[in-house]
Amino acid sequence: MKKIAILASGEGTNAERIIRYFTGYATIEVAVVIASRPTAHVIERAHTLNVPCEVIIPQDFAAGKGLEVLKNYGIDFVVLAGFLSRIPDDVLHDYARRIVNIHPSLLPKFGGKGMYGMHVHEAVLAAGEHESGITIQYINEHYDEGDIIFQAKCPVLPGDTPETLAQRVHALEYTYYPQEIERLLSLLS
Numbered sequence: 001m002k003k004i005a006i007l008a009s010g011e012g013t014n015a016e017r018i019i020r021y022f023t024g025y026a027t028i029e030v031a032v033v034i035a036s037r038p039t040a041h042v043i044e045r046a047h048t049l050n051v052p053c054e055v056i057i058p059q060d061f062a063a064g065k066g067l068e069v070l071k072n073y074g075i076d077f078v079v080l081a082g083f084l085s086r087i088p089d090d091v092l093h094d095y096a097r098r099i100v101n102i103h104p105s106l107l108p109k110f111g112g113k114g115m116y117g118m119h120v121h122e123a124v125l126a127a128g129e130h131e132s133g134i135t136i137q138y139i140n141e142h143y144d145e146g147d148i149i150f151q152a153k154c155p156v157l158p159g160d161t162p163e164t165l166a167q168r169v170h171a172l173e174y175t176y177y178p179q180e181i182e183r184l185l186s187l188l189s
Helices: 013-022 042-048 058-072 089-094 117-126 162-187
Strands: 002-008 028-035 053-055 077-080 099-103 131-138 148-155
Touching: 002 013, 002 162, 013 028, 013 042, 013 162, 028 042, 028 058, 042 053, 058 089, 077 162, 099 162, 117 162, 131 162, 148 162
Parallel strands: 002 028, 002 077, 028 053, 077 099
Antiparallel strands: 099 131, 131 148
């Protein structure tokens, strides 16, 4: 059994889709959700779906609590789903090439610290881009600079708002992120 930890900071819509995708799998389970804020809605989603949830604030995560929780749950693979805190070096080291993130643009465009959620969609529209999409990548010590695993595109339409663009990007996330996680897990020995 390969065990996944999902790290999230907000609503948890991607986390919920990933949990539902792997529910009933004989060889893969979402073993824990780790939330970085005690008010994150992902906590409620995890409880509703009967997945244990731990709240670890960024300072405690950086001080070693994150790695401790991952080890206690026997985690094989870490999935970031709207997790806004920096991943500490000890976790990066112990989970090298076993931590993935999804970003709501076609990296390397519109990435980096502070580029998340609606900020990204606003920047895409302000730049006059004709397409946007998602990037699934491995995590390293720099925001949005890890090796790219997968990208999917969608058009930016005339009259788009950040909200309408976000809807199309979310549809890509919900479709492809669980599939890519499954594919990557199949490559682990």
